[in-house]
């Protein structure tokens with residue numbers, strides 16, 4: 341067994357972004373045409389970034405606040421999302437098939453919020469993903485969790501299947517209540533996902549040293565929004581993440597639980613795609629809020 345790597349003086353070279361020869365996304369230059377085409381339906385090729393609208397929470401917690409009626413409250417927002425992240429059940433039952441942008445489908449599941457969450461299995465076949473024209477498949481990975489190995493195995497099986505069919509895999513690093521959310525943990529979690537084949541990785545933003553998380557991950561990182569915060573705080577978090585190397589956000593509650601979701605998603609877009617400052621984006625939010 342190798343010894344634990346506890347050296348302090350690591351060299352992340354955060355001032356030297358990884359080069360991206362052949363394709364606009366970090367670490368994706370050697371992927372096949374179909375894979376790169378699907379990624380271009382998730383990430384805007386002009387900015388190289390994405391605003392993924394995450395509405396898959398029901399797969400373990402049922403009708404989450406703000407998602408009780410996806411037909412009424414989420415469908416009107418789709419025009420401002422680069423990509424929708426949802427379950428196949430919601431896709432088929434509620435999302436208009438005229439939606440032509442990328443759809444990232446939740447492909448793992450099992451336990452409800454009443455049980456041990458890391459006890460997930462794969463919950464969708466690759467044929468189903470092809471049938472639904474998924475732009476990527478998302479799988480939860482529980483580094484340090486009770487079922488860590490199985491969740492990694494879920495991911496590597498999905499990567500193998502996705503690579504056969506040209507469908508990217510989004511590894512979603514899940515943080516258990518008992519685990520410390522710091523840069524050291526995030527570096528460990530996202531790097532393991534990338535090393536074992538994830539096409540891109542979703543993680544939480546941490547206020548200290550987040551640039552070391554993005555610098556040491558060879559593939560794109562998007563951040564989850566997390567719990568609802570005041571709008572300006574959520575915009576600050578998104579801005580800090582982007583400035584520290586994130587390739588976008590996969591944001592749910594901070595958009596659909598806002599009192600003005602349409603204004604909020606447009607403000608988030610300004611931060612992600614136009615490098616607006618949080619204050620500029622918040623001004624936009626307020627203006628749009630007044631209009632609506």
Ligand code: R5P
Nearest residue numbers: 394397564565566591592593
């Ligand atoms: C978690 O249940 C889902 O994977 C969400 O897609 C993810 O956590 C992002 O949503 P939020 O911004 O609400 O954290």
